[in-house]
Amino acid sequence: MSKDVHAMPETRTWREIPQEVSSRAMSGEGRRRLAMGSMRAVMFVAVIGIVAWGAWETAVVLRENPDSLPGAAKADRVRSLVLVTDGVLDKNWLAATLSIPADATLVGLDLSQLRAKVLADSQVSSAAIIRNFPDKLTVRISERSPVVRMMAQAAGGTPSMLLVSRDGVAFSGTGFDASMVATLPWIDGVRLTRDGTSFAPIEGMRAVSDLIASAKLEAEELYRTWRVISLERFATDGEIDVRTKSGMKVIFDTREDYLRQIARLDLLVDESTDPTHPLREVNLALGSQVPVAYGTALPVLGEPPVNTLGAGAPQPAVTFPRAPGIHIDIKSEL
Amino acid sequence: MSSKTTFIGAVEIGTSKVTALVGEYTGREIVIIGCGECSSRGVIKGSVVDYRSATECTHNALEIAERDANERVDHVYLAQTGGHLEGFYNEASVNVKAADNMIEMDDIRTVCDLAKSKDLPLGRMVVHNIRRPFRVDGRLVPTLPEHLVGQRLEVGYWTVHGQEQRLADNIHVIRGFNLEVRELVLSSLASGHMVTSLEERQNGVLAIDIGAGTTDYVLYRNGAPHTTGVVAVGGAHFTNDISIGLRLTEGQAEKLKLRFGRAVVQSRDKNEKVWLDGNFAIGDRQFSRQAIESIASARAWELLEVVRKKLGHAFAPEDCAGGVVLTGGGAKLPALAECAAKVFGTTSRLGEAPSWVAENLRDPGFHTALGILYYGVSSLGDHTSASRRKGGFLRNMTRLFAST
Numbered sequence: 001m002s003k004d005v006h007a008m009p010e011t012r013t014w015r016e017i018p019q020e021v022s023s024r025a026m027s028g029e030g031r032r033r034l035a036m037g038s039m040r041a042v043m044f045v046a047v048i049g050i051v052a053w054g055a056w057e058t059a060v061v062l063r064e065n066p067d068s069l070p071g072a073a074k075a076d077r078v079r080s081l082v083l084v085t086d087g088v089l090d091k092n093w094l095a096a097t098l099s100i101p102a103d104a105t106l107v108g109l110d111l112s113q114l115r116a117k118v119l120a121d122s123q124v125s126s127a128a129i130i131r132n133f134p135d136k137l138t139v140r141i142s143e144r145s146p147v148v149r150m151m152a153q154a155a156g157g158t159p160s161m162l163l164v165s166r167d168g169v170a171f172s173g174t175g176f177d178a179s180m181v182a183t184l185p186w187i188d189g190v191r192l193t194r195d196g197t198s199f200a201p202i203e204g205m206r207a208v209s210d211l212i213a214s215a216k217l218e219a220e221e222l223y224r225t226w227r228v229i230s231l232e233r234f235a236t237d238g239e240i241d242v243r244t245k246s247g248m249k250v251i252f253d254t255r256e257d258y259l260r261q262i263a264r265l266d267l268l269v270d271e272s273t274d275p276t277h278p279l280r281e282v283n284l285a286l287g288s289q290v291p292v293a294y295g296t297a298l299p300v301l302g303e304p305p306v307n308t309l310g311a312g313a314p315q316p317a318v319t320f321p322r323a324p325g326i327h328i329d330i331k332s333e334l
Numbered sequence: 335m336s337s338k339t340t341f342i343g344a345v346e347i348g349t350s351k352v353t354a355l356v357g358e359y360t361g362r363e364i365v366i367i368g369c370g371e372c373s374s375r376g377v378i379k380g381s382v383v384d385y386r387s388a389t390e391c392t393h394n395a396l397e398i399a400e401r402d403a404n405e406r407v408d409h410v411y412l413a414q415t416g417g418h419l420e421g422f423y424n425e426a427s428v429n430v431k432a433a434d435n436m437i438e439m440d441d442i443r444t445v446c447d448l449a450k451s452k453d454l455p456l457g458r459m460v461v462h463n464i465r466r467p468f469r470v471d472g473r474l475v476p477t478l479p480e481h482l483v484g485q486r487l488e489v490g491y492w493t494v495h496g497q498e499q500r501l502a503d504n505i506h507v508i509r510g511f512n513l514e515v516r517e518l519v520l521s522s523l524a525s526g527h528m529v530t531s532l533e534e535r536q537n538g539v540l541a542i543d544i545g546a547g548t549t550d551y552v553l554y555r556n557g558a559p560h561t562t563g564v565v566a567v568g569g570a571h572f573t574n575d576i577s578i579g580l581r582l583t584e585g586q587a588e589k590l591k592l593r594f595g596r597a598v599v600q601s602r603d604k605n606e607k608v609w610l611d612g613n614f615a616i617g618d619r620q621f622s623r624q625a626i627e628s629i630a631s632a633r634a635w636e637l638l639e640v641v642r643k644k645l646g647h648a649f650a651p652e653d654c655a656g657g658v659v660l661t662g663g664g665a666k667l668p669a670l671a672e673c674a675a676k677v678f679g680t681t682s683r684l685g686e687a688p689s690w691v692a693e694n695l696r697d698p699g700f701h702t703a704l705g706i707l708y709y710g711v712s713s714l715g716d717h718t719s720a721s722r723r724k725g726g727f728l729r730n731m732t733r734l735f736a737s738t
Binding site: 011012013014016017019020021025026027029030031033034037 | 389390397450451453454458459460498502505506509510511512513514518
């Protein structure tokens with residue numbers, strides 16, 4: 001039953017029925033919906049019209065009389081720098097960091113570039129720069145707090161001290177009180193690697209920070225004796241070694257509760273009253289079994305450990321050769 | 335919420351009630367979030383006879399559904415039924431044009447256009463064109479035969495058409511709520527899609543939706559609708575017969591039908607009486623149970639016979655392995671499945687909504703409205719993509735304001 005395609009009759013479908021109805025034939029709700037729709041249409045057209053009119057006016061002014069545009073903001077120089085911070089950095093640091101030319105105008109400043117300059121100092125964790133017209137530039141920053149300090153030495157260079165924050169970022173530590181810095185323990189057994197102009201974050205600092213926080217809370221007297229914290233065995237064994245001023249070595253397990261480990265250490269230190277056989281090593285990383293080594297009087301730690309910069313194996317700063325005559329006790333169920 | 339999300343309304347303007355559902359369509363799936371129901375007024379046998387009353391109850395149902403969903407409906411799929419709907423089958427064939435006899439889209443388009451093009455009487459409009467599977471040199475091809483090799487391509491369409499004024503009345507009722515009717519969906523296709531499985535449709539199944547004023551049916555073969563139809567008789571006629579036979583008001587007859595009506599006579603005792611109200615009130619009367627069952631069963635038998643007769647040669651029990659599936663409010667008449675099994679000589683069952691449908695929508699009276707949403711959305715894919723090609727920004731903007 002083949003047919004000629006050109007002779008096909010037009011069939012009418014229901015889609016040809018006009019759907020428009022007069023508002024008389026609508027219910028109250030229908031009329032309300034229609035009114036809302038019309039209002040939206042009018043508002044849409046009005047918004048488009050206003051935007052188009054604004055663009056047209058601006059174009060006309062730019063073409064005919066560009067000088068009539070408000071230019072006060074463009075002409076004003078930066079007269080005031082305001083620093084809002086939660087740390088220790090001051091206005092001098094800001095001025096030196098930004099180094100804005102004296103004749104720079106507020107509008108002419110490249111804020112993203114200035115922000116990059118501020119963030120180039122690793123001590124700053126976040127920064128926002130705001131123009132306050134007519135002539136004020138406000139810089140809001142958030143600073144990192146130091147948890148430990150470290151001595152870093154590049155190949156062939158002189159050692160320099162850096163501070164390390166909880167997130168593992170090492171920074172030079174501008175503006176901190178020297179007496180406060182002197183109370184911070186040294187970090188050891190880490191390797192600093194360059195990441196652009198700063199250093200890559202040190203792994204394990206969160207665990208160290210938690211340990212220090214627990215020690216400060218539970219036994220502040222003990223914490224004050226901590227001299228060096230080593231992360232040498234953090235990656236392999238999940239352990240943190242702490243050396244005290246008296247040369248005692250304490251091994252903490254990062255997977256165990258710090259408060260419990262510190263409580264055990266506190267008890268052991270209290271029990272060890274013989275000055276001729278002081279505690280030499282306490283291993284808290286074996287659960288309820290706590291091996292304790294006693295020895296003769298130990299040398300007090302002097303120079304801080306020095307960590308190398310760049311590639312290379314971590315170098316422990318202080319070694320404790322096991323002296324003959326050391327005996328080991330196992331204290332269990334502490 | 336995704337900007338692609340649309341809120342679709344499904345409306346069934348029935349003889350006894352108007353049902354409106356709101357579905358949230360994300361482009362991949364549809365979730366029913368609102369339901370509204372209202373007693374129908376101004377509608378007889380699926381056709382609007384009193385515009386104001388029909389508008390009032392339809393808008394009421396839509397408002398309830400929107401309030402339930404807490405969302406505004408963007409457009410509506412509308413169920414279409416009524417005795418004015420008729421169907422016919424028309425087929426066409428073309429010789430494949432390419433020298434290597436490989437069928438191209440152009441051949442398919444031509445044969446489809448030919449099969450769909452048939453003059454309708456004045457005042458009639460097409461509601462649905464339901465395509466049956468293609469045939470290539472007599473071989474059945476369930477999918478598009480593009481790139482198959484053959485000399486002759488044939489296809490047939492079952493075309494459903496209705497009276498223009500009645501279709502327009504239904505559409506205008508919805509437009510009175512300032513909503514666009516996106517699709518007209520035949521009630522039988524909607525409910526049939528809901529209560530039959532893909533496998534049943536593949537093996538052949540007859541779905542009968544017994545409403546209050548009309549009975550819609552669809553016969554599936556080879557996974558596609560083969561024949562559809564509407565009989566302008568429904569559950570209300572059962573009530574009417576009981577009312578006349580026992581000299582009762584419509585309300586009393588409806589009450590008796592719901593409580594004691596059966597599609598197959600069960601009572602053997604002529605003297606077994608049942609109370610009209612059973613509350614010892616003054617005026618309460620007794621009626622013979624067998625009389626009620628006899629009237630209901632005679633009407634049920636007659637109705638199913640009419641459906642079978644209208645199907646004619648299209649229905650054969652051996653080609654209908656899925657049997658007969660009954661749905662709609664009228665299908666709740668006890669023993670109707672048993673009656674249908676006897677009339678059609680095949681298995682019969684009461685249709686059930688799929689398991690994922692919420693408990694409050696599992697009643698057979700909701701199957702059509704549910705089916706409208708799912709059938710409408712599944713058929714929307716092609717329509718939407720075609721509109722996108724044709725439409726664009728301006729068309730979308732027009733729709734945005736038109737549907738507000």
